[in-house]
Amino acid sequence: MAFYAYLLRCNDGTYYAGHTDDLDYRLAQHLQGTLGGYTARRMPVTLVWCDTFIERDQAFWTERKLKGWSRAKKEALIAGDWDMVQALARNRQG
Template sequence: MAYTYIVECADGTFYTGWTTNLETRVAAHNSGSGARYTRSRLPVTLIYYELQPNESQARKRECAIKRMSRKAKEVLVAGFTIT
């Protein structure tokens, strides 16, 4: 299993990625060892995720979300509750 996720950076921007371990990945972003994009925008907050059956599907969903407009991403994450 794998996850596609969105974090909100300290500057209000969104970063979308995929991982097999959500907690570890968010911690990596916040420690500065995550994606280059998030390193200068710390801290990040997990605001959305989807469980995918495998890494391939997670990567495909990541690409689909990255192609979405900011407004569409806001609609996607609206009302989503982290459990």
């Protein structure tokens, strides 16, 4: 079984990080607003990034990590700009 960490871009331009074991079903839930909460108030949402993991804990910890990232760092991840992700990580560490 695969597990996923993902980023959604909401209609207001904000990002939402989550994790799941069924990405298609979870995305449908977000798009229909059935989960309530953050994304239901900011629809429509668009899947902009995801990664696959072997264990649920890996996906969960990736979600938690993403929630702490700056907007710029999330956008670098979405763009696949690993040099910028690393530079932004160094800037935050001071």
